[in-house]
Amino acid sequence: MAYLTIKQKRYVIGEIGDSALVLLEFYLLKSGTEGYLYKDSIVGEALGWTTSKVQRYRLELTKHKLFRQVEMKKGSDTMLQTIIGELWS
Numbered sequence: 867m868a869y870l871t872i873k874q875k876r877y878v879i880g881e882i883g884d885s886a887l888v889l890l891e892f893y894l895l896k897s898g899t900e901g902y903l904y905k906d907s908i909v910g911e912a913l914g915w916t917t918s919k920v921q922r923y924r925l926e927l928t929k930h931k932l933f934r935q936v937e938m939k940k941g942s943d944t945m946l947q948t949i950i951g952e953l954w955s
Contacts, residue, residue: 868894874954882926888913889923890932893950904935904948 878887896902906920927933931953
């Protein structure tokens with residue numbers, strides 16, 4: 867499982883807020899789960915948050931290059947690649 871350093875955690879809290887850190891760490895936790903769907907409604911249910919709260923913080927994480935999903939197509943198959951922590955790559 868991936869983890870965040872104290873410096874990275876402070877960055878997320880300072881730039882976006884505590885809730886963004888909780889969400890990012892949840893995403894990191896789930897990154898080891900093959901085929902996990904990072905849908906706002908599923909994540910919200912797991913965290914006890916509303917879907918709109920998850921969406922708001924996901925969009926902020928995306929804006930700060932900390933979370934994004936890229937859809938890739940090969941023939942009739944579609945795959946969704948999730949990238950977490952790109953800012954620090």
